Amino acid sequence: MDFQVLGSITIRTGGRTFAVGEPRQQHILAVLLLEAGRTVGHDSLVTRVWGESPPKQVRRSLQAHITRIRRVLEQADPGSAWLVRDAGGYRLDVRPDQVDVFRFRNAVRDESTDRAALTEALDLWRGEPLAGLSGEWADRTRRTLSQEHEAAVVAWAAAEIRAGQAAATVIRLTELVEEHPLHEGAAVVLMRALYAVGRTADSLAVHERIRRALRDELGVDPGPELAAVHEAVLRHDLPPGEQTAPAQLPAAVTEFTGRAGEITELDRLADRVGDESLIICLTGTAGAGKTATVVHWGHRVRDRFPDGQLYLDLRGYAPEEPVSPGDALGAFLTALMPGGAEVPLGETERAARFRTELDGRRMLVVLDNAVSVEQVRMLLPGAGGCAVVVTSRDALTGLVALHGAHRVTVDQLPLADAVTLLGRLVGPRVDAEPESAAVLAERCVRLPLTLRLAAELAVSRPAVPLSRLADELRAAQQTLDVLSGGDDQRAAIRAVFSWSLRQLSDQAVAAFAALGRHPAPTFDAHVLAALAGQPLATARTLLNTLARAHLVQPAGVDRYLMHDLLKAYATEAGSVDERSALDRVYAYYLAAVAAAMDRLYPGEAHRRPQVAAAASPVPGFPGADDARDWLDAELATISALAAHAATHGRPESSVALSRLLFRYLDGRNETVAISIHGHARTAAHATGDRAGEATALHSLGGVHLQAGRADAAVAHLSAAATLFKEIGDLSSQGRAVAGVGMVEERAGRYRPAIDHYTRALALFRHDTDLVAQAHVLTRLGTVEARIGHAAAVTNLDHAMALHRQAGHPFGQAWAKLGLAEVALTRDHLGDALTLHNEAVELFRTLGHLESEAWSIDGLGRTHTLSGHPDRAAEHHRRALDLFVARGDRDGETWALNGLGEACLAGGDPASARANHTTALDLAVRIGAREQAARAHHGLARVAVEAGDLPAAHRHYDRATAIYRDLTLPTADAIRKELAELG
Structure with a gap:
């Protein structure tokens, strides 16, 4: 039998619910339930x-009510004496876990960070506790229980946010904050949740509301925790964007066997x-299954690390x-x-x-195939809460001695x-020939990698006894022993291969x-x-054959990788003209990249290098989506090829990949873009390819411009312009000069930007690059x-x-x-709306x-001016999400200011201010002075709305000073507003 007080007072048993009776009886039962098992x-x-x-x-009334309560209890559970x-x-003879x-x-006390337990605890609430009861005791108890409920909601929400489920908390937290506008703990978590789902402005609006409430009602400022999260949101120091916890562990191997001792030791250490x-440090010989062991264990203990798992193959061997x-x-x-x-x-x-980023998180970090301590030293967390597992063939003594690592050895299987x-x-044949199976296992050196290869061979030859297979393997090993002159374990492994x-x-x-010979991990x-110089259909058949033999492993849809031991053995397994094979694979990638870029950006084909047709087939790209995918x-893989080319005697390929991809990489993965363009610059400089170096510098400048690093952008673009001038490439010099103009434009320095754009056009005077x-x-x-120029x-x-x-839709959209x-x-x-919509679609x-x-941000500004602030706010929020996702800091300032203007027009000055x-x-922070002035202007209008004229004048003065310094006409509009303000 179960009893409920977190809502109306009820009794439940056997799937049935029993009403207790009139309020006085409910009151008596509630008192006895909250003293469960104790005499009152x-x-x-x-x-x-x-x-x-x-x-x-x-x-007399008490006794009569007790009698009626007993009748209800008897009805719910005949023959039992609950009320003593x-x-x-009187004592209600129940256990606490029945209430x-x-x-x-x-649940809240024992599992305060357990999402499931906190969710289950909150699900127990069926409404207002002690519903329908009145009086001093009921009111006091209800307040206490409500405070416990509020604390549980905050704890649950914090756990959900840590697990990447911030969106699930927003409604519940918003209701809590609206009901308790002075609850700083709830406000802190709500701000984190809103920020995590990309609603930065709403997060700051929460702070503004509680700051005012605390000042107006209590005469105090926000506490240190609330102040800290406010500062973190302002500085973008909280993880942006709603995110699920990273789950990067590869799939566990099928039929994982053994390693009970190692798994137990990992469990013990994880405690x-x-x-x-x-x-x-998970160390051991090659092929022993170190990766399989840690991946198998990682999937088993993922609940211990609610903030996720990071995994990376460091390719040390x-x-x-x-x-x-x-x-x-x-x-x-x-x-x-993200x-x-x-x-x-x-x-x-x-x-x-x-x-x-790892501070305060509970994560599993797997650093697979490390070659040395130096490779992993910088990848170690600084604070507690995380487990790092490093797999290596090396003993990694330095990690043990200097960083307190624990070593777990993975050797041959028993x-x-x-x-x-x-x-x-293999199946029943092993039970039928146990002695031969044992011999075969020994011949495979009891390593999982070689055992799986042998098993696949046995499955492919079902009529051959295991004893014969073991003899064949023994003969192969004896031959190899003679050739290698020893009984090294590596020789035995190579024999299995x-x-x-x-x-x-x-x-x-x-x-x-x-x-x-493939210079990248996947293929x-x-x-x-x-690589093999074969038709595509033949290559597909061969890959299927190698996969069935466990010589390659699946790594995604139609993609594969190869164990590093097997890859090393492959280089000695057959006669291959390595130079020719690499020539063909680089030719393939250059042709495929060029074809994809031609499909995506046909109007800029002339800016990309001419690529020879590949001897091998290239994917077809029916549409832009196919090319982009x-x-x-x-x-x-392309990034790995660019790095390999730069350091292995193929500098021209590294430079070509950079030049081919410049538009695709514009606004995309900044880390990869810097890597590809950086390798191109290094390769070009080393070979005296000044044009290639200048082009790479230009591309790097564009990446820095995108990220809001104005000084780095100008340095790279100016260096590129100088090199282009020295080699007489006026058109490319013009593009680099125009890039500096973009830096000036983003800073709001429009007249210097016009000067750079005009200089660039002059350099294009004799060029055919439309x-x-x-x-x-x-x-x-x-x-x-x-700025109003005609x-x-x-x-x-x-x-x-x-x-x-030129047939360039990308440029048409920008025009x-x-x-x-x-x-x-x-x-x-109306015209602005049409043009923005057309640009969005393109x-x-x-x-x-x-x-x-x-273009979406422009739609937002248009809707604000058209008197549709709610629609404008939607567009600005969408633009803000995209700018954040692409790392465009300048764009963020535009969208945030646009959102502020829309919020003020829509009657929400707190959100506008935020x-x-x-x-x-x-x-x-990024030097976008025009947008700084626009923000001051917006804050001035918010202050006017609030009647805070001193603050309004301060912001108006600052905005006017910046606009005047930038010689922008907006300063005149502000002077008119000030005149009206008086």
């Missing part, structure tokens, strides 16, 4: 139910995770280049900071940010486990050997076709529109004509945005999200 004296019971002045016949009369009072309030308290992080600490940190930070938060450039800065694994993979290959066709062996049939899927001229004319006309329309119309002539700016300045709102078709964000405050902070 007559006087105490009377006082709690009737108060300090009970009626004269209260004893003791000397001096919902005690189950709630136990130590607390104030300090745990570091485990692979033929490809090992992953550098800086690249590893970049990959982890990208996973930890939504476009800026990944620092320097390795040291990345390591510091990585430690910051014979019984090895035979069990064979049995699971060679034995497996002997069962394949010569063509499959040649394909296996060719894959050993597909197109890559094998290029392929590039997205291949980006990591798109380059059109791009600069677009920027020039847009800037002129913003030439804006002429330049934008000219740009549109050139873009159309439409410029013309929309003109329409806004002339109050032609950018969406091209998949260029950053540009789409600018948005403009965030915009101001960001604009100051």
Whole structure:
């Protein structure tokens, strides 16, 4: 039988609910339930139910109510004596776990960070506790219970946010904050939740409301926790964007067998995770299944790490280049900071940010295939709560000695486990020939990798006894022992590999050997076709054959990878002209990338290098989406190829990949863009390719411009312009000069921007590059529109004509945005709306999200001016999400200011203030002075709305000073507002 007090007072048993009766009986039962199992004296019971002045016949009334309660209890559970009369009072003979309030308290007290337990505890609440009861005791108890409920909601919400489920908390937290406007703890968590789902302005509005409430009602300022989260939101120091916890562990291997001792030891060590992080070195021989063990264990204990799992193959023993600490940190930070938060450039800065991101999280970090302590030292967390498992063939003594790591060794499987694994993979034949199976396991050195290869061979030859297979393997090993002159375990492993290959066709062996030369971790049939010089259909068949033989492993849809031991063996398994194979695979990638870029950006084909047709087949790209999807899927591989080319005698390929991808990388993964363009710059400089170096510098400048690093952008773009001038490439020099103009434009320095754009056009004077001229004319006309120059329309119309002539829809969309700016300045709102919508559709078709964000932001400004602030706010929020996702800090300031203006127009000055405050902070940090002035202007209007004229004048003065310094006409509009204000 269960009892409920967290709502109306009821009894439940056997799926039925029993009403207790009239309120006085409910009151008595509630008192007894909250003292479950303890005697409540007559006087105490009377006082709690009737108060300090009970009626004269209260004893008789109490007895009558007790009798009626007993009848209900008897009806619910016939034959039981629940309500007991003791000397001096009454006792309800129930256990605390039968009463919902005690189950709630136990869950909250014992599992305060457990999402499931907190959810279950909150589900016990069926409304207002002690519903329908009145009196001093009931009111006091209800207040206490409500406070416990509020604390549980806050704890539950914090746990959900840590798990990446912030959206699920917003409604409940909002209701709590509205009901308790002075509850700082609830406000803190609500601010975190709103920020996590991308509603930065709403998060700051919560702070503004509680700040005012605390000042007006209590005369105090927000406490340190509330002040800290406010500061973090302003500085974007909280993880941006709603996120699920990273879950990067690969799929566990099928039929995982054994390792019970190692798993038990990992469990024991994991129990130590607390104030300090745990570091485990999982070491052992190649092929022993270190990765399989940690992945299997990681999936088992994922609930211990509610903030997720990070995984990275460091490729320490692979033929490809090992992953550098800086690249590893970049990959982890990208996973930890989805939504476009800026990944620092320097390795040291990345390591510091990585430690910051892990602080306070409970995560599992798997660093697979490390080659040395130096490779992983910068990847270790600084605070407690995380477990780091490093797998390596090296003993990693430095991690143990200097960082307190615990070593767990993974060696050969015990014979019984090895035979069990064979049995699971081969089937009943192992039970039928146990002695031969044991011999076969020993011949496979009891390593999971070789056992799986042997098992696949046995399955492919079902009529051959295991004893014969064991003899064949023994003969192969004896031959290899003679050739190698020893009984090294590696020789035995190589014997298993060679034995497996002997069962394949010569063509499959040649394909296996060719894959050993692939300079990137993953591959597909197109890559094998290029490496092996085979038709695509043949390559697909060969890959299927190698996968069935467990010589390659699936790594996604139609993609594969190869164990590093097998890849190393593949390089000696067959005769391959490595130079020719690599020539073909680089030719394939260059041709495929060029084809994808031609499909996405046909109007800029002339700016990309000419690429020879590949000898092997290239994917077809029927539409822009197909091209973009392929590039997205291949980006990591292309980045690895660019790095390999730069350091392995193929500098021209590294430079070509950078030049081909410049537009695709614009506004995309900043870390990868810097890597690809950076390798190109290094390669070009080393070979004296000044044109290639200048182009890479130009591309790097664009990446820094996108990220709001104005100084770095100007440095790279200026260096590029100098190099282009020295080699006589005036057109490219013009593009670099125009890039500096973009830096000036984003800072709001429109007249210097016009000077740079005009200089760029002069450099294009004798050039046939229509798109380059059109791009600069677009920027020039847009800037002129913003400051009211009459030439804006002429330049934008000219740009549109050139873009159309070149068949360049991307440029046409930007020209439409410029013309929309003109329409806004002339109050032609219908035209502005049409142009912005057309630009949105074009950018969406091209998949260029950053540009789409600018057009959506323009739609928001148009709707605000048209008197539709709610619709405007929706557009600005969408633009803000896209800008954050692409890392466009300048765009963020525009969207935030636009959202502030929409909120004020819609009657929400608190949200307007929050948005403009965030915009101001960001604009100051990135040097976007016009948007800083716009934020001050917005804050001045909010202050006027609030009647705070001193604050209004301060913001008006600051806005006017900036606009005047930038020589922008907005200063005149502000002077008119000030005149009206008086």
